[in-house]
Amino acid sequence: MPGPLLTAIDVGTTKTIALITQVSPDAGLELLGSGIHPSTGLRKGLVIDPERTARAVREAVTDAEKVAGERVHRAIVGVTGSHLRTHPAKAEVTVANPDKGVSATDLKRLDDLVTARDFGGDRRLVTALTQGYQLDGETGIQDPLGRPGHRLKVETLLISGDVRSLDVLAGAVRQAGIETDELYLQAVASAEAVLSHDERLQGTVLVDIGGGTSDVVVYFNGVPVYTFVIPVGGDHFDSDLAYAFDLTTEQAEWVKVEHASIQPAAFTSETVIRLPWAPTRTGVLAAKLVPEVAWPRAKELSELLRQELERSQLLPHLRGCVLTGGGSQLHGLIAMVGAELHLPTRLGEPTGIIGRLADMGNPSLATGIGLLRLGEQRWQQQQQAAAVIPVQNPLSEGFLGLLKRKFRDFIDGLGHD
Numbered sequence: 001m002p003g004p005l006l007t008a009i010d011v012g013t014t015k016t017i018a019l020i021t022q023v024s025p026d027a028g029l030e031l032l033g034s035g036i037h038p039s040t041g042l043r044k045g046l047v048i049d050p051e052r053t054a055r056a057v058r059e060a061v062t063d064a065e066k067v068a069g070e071r072v073h074r075a076i077v078g079v080t081g082s083h084l085r086t087h088p089a090k091a092e093v094t095v096a097n098p099d100k101g102v103s104a105t106d107l108k109r110l111d112d113l114v115t116a117r118d119f120g121g122d123r124r125l126v127t128a129l130t131q132g133y134q135l136d137g138e139t140g141i142q143d144p145l146g147r148p149g150h151r152l153k154v155e156t157l158l159i160s161g162d163v164r165s166l167d168v169l170a171g172a173v174r175q176a177g178i179e180t181d182e183l184y185l186q187a188v189a190s191a192e193a194v195l196s197h198d199e200r201l202q203g204t205v206l207v208d209i210g211g212g213t214s215d216v217v218v219y220f221n222g223v224p225v226y227t228f229v230i231p232v233g234g235d236h237f238d239s240d241l242a243y244a245f246d247l248t249t250e251q252a253e254w255v256k257v258e259h260a261s262i263q264p265a266a267f268t269s270e271t272v273i274r275l276p277w278a279p280t281r282t283g284v285l286a287a288k289l290v291p292e293v294a295w296p297r298a299k300e301l302s303e304l305l306r307q308e309l310e311r312s313q314l315l316p317h318l319r320g321c322v323l324t325g326g327g328s329q330l331h332g333l334i335a336m337v338g339a340e341l342h343l344p345t346r347l348g349e350p351t352g353i354i355g356r357l358a359d360m361g362n363p364s365l366a367t368g369i370g371l372l373r374l375g376e377q378r379w380q381q382q383q384q385a386a387a388v389i390p391v392q393n394p395l396s397e398g399f400l401g402l403l404k405r406k407f408r409d410f411i412d413g414l415g416h417d
Contacts, residue, residue, distance in 0.1 A: 031355025035063030
C-alpha cells in the first residue's frame with residue numbers, strides 16, 4: 001500500500017523549488033511532480049518581501065501540482081540565514097520500565113526535557129539534532145528503543161532562529177496556501193541527499209552554496225556536530241560580473257553558468273565569448289577576463305570557510321569536503337576549496353529519489369531532495385513507533401508510580417539548563 005504524499009519547498013534567494021513525492025514502502029521516494037520559479041523576495045536567505053516570496057512559492061507549487069496531478073496543502077520547508085544559532089544541550093531521564101527497555105514514551109519525555117530550553121523572547125527552537133544516546137554509561141547509541149536499562153541520556157545540538165525571520169518565512173508560505181509541516185536546516189537536508197554513510201562517520205564538511213549564502217554543516221560519527229552560514233553565495237559572483245562588464249544580473253548569471261572558470265588555463269584563454277543578447281556595446285567578451293573577476297570572490301568563500309572551521313577547532317579532524325548547491329558548479333572551485341582546506345573535495349550530487357525529473361542529480365536540487373528524505377525518515381519512525389512500540393498509558397503505572405516518575409523527571413530537569 002503506497003504511503004503518503006510528501007512535498008518539499010526549498011525557498012531560495014534566486015529560485016524556489018517545489019517537489020511532490022509519493023512514499024513507497026518498497027521503492028522509497030517516487031517523484032510525481034516538480035516546479036521551479038525565480039525568487040525575488042529574499043536576500044541572503046531571508047524573506048524581505050513576503051508578497052513576492054509567496055508568489056514564487058505558489059507558482060512553483062502550482063507547476064508541481066500540474067505535473068503530479070495532485071493538490072497539496074502542507075509541505076516540509078528548508079530554513080537558512082545568519083540569524084540561526086547552535087546550542088549544545090544534554091538531558092537525562094529514568095527509564096520507566098527498565099526490564100522492558102526504552103519505550104517511545106521514554107524518548108518523548110527525554111525530547112521534551114532537552115528541548116525545553118528558553119532562548120529568550122526573540123528566539124525560537126527550529127530543530128533539535130540528536131548527537132547520540134547513552135544508556136547506563138554505554139555511549140555511542142544511535143537508537144535506544146527497546147534496549148533494557150535504567151538511565152537514558154541524550155546529547156543534542158539545538159538550532160534556534162530569530163522569531164520574526166521564522167514567522168515571516170512561514171507566513172509567506174501560508175500566504176501561498178501551504179502550511180509548514182516541518183522546518184529543517186537546509187544544510188542538514190542537503191547533507192542527507194549527498195553525503196555517503198562513510199563520509200558522515202569519518203568527518204566531512206558539507207558546503208551548500210546557494211544564491212545568497214553558503215550553508216555549512218560538519219558531520220562526525222554519523223551525526224551533525226557543527227553548522228554555520230557564510231554570507232557569500234552565487235549572487236555575489238553575478239553582481240561582480242555585472243559590475244565589471246556592465247551587464248544586467250541575468251546576463252551576468254548567463255556568463256557565469258556558461259563560461260565562468262577559475263581553473264589556471266582560463267586565465268590565458270584566447271576564446272571570445274559571443275554575448276547572445278542585443279543591443280550590446282561590443283557583443284563579445286574576452287573569456288580570460290571572467291576568471292579575473294570570479295577568482296577573488298571564490299577565494300573569499302574558501303578563506304571564510306577555512307577560518308570558521310579553524311575557529312571551531314574541527315578542521316584538523318576532518319577527512320573530506322563536499323560542495324553542493326547551484327553555486328558549487330563553478331569550474332575550478334572544487335580544486336580551490338580543496339587546496340584551501342588541504343582536504344579531498346568533491347561535488348555532491350543528490351541521490352535517493354526516483355521519478356520523472358531527468359536531472360535529479362543536479363546539485364541545485366540537493367536541499368529539496370534532502371528535505372523529502374528527512375520527511376520520509378520521520379514518517380517511517382512514526383510508523384514503527386505506532387506499530388512496534390505501543391505508547392505507554394501512564395494510568396497503567398498506578399497513581400503512586402506516576403507520581404514517582406513525575407518526581408524523577410522534575411529532579412532530572414533541575415540540573416539541565
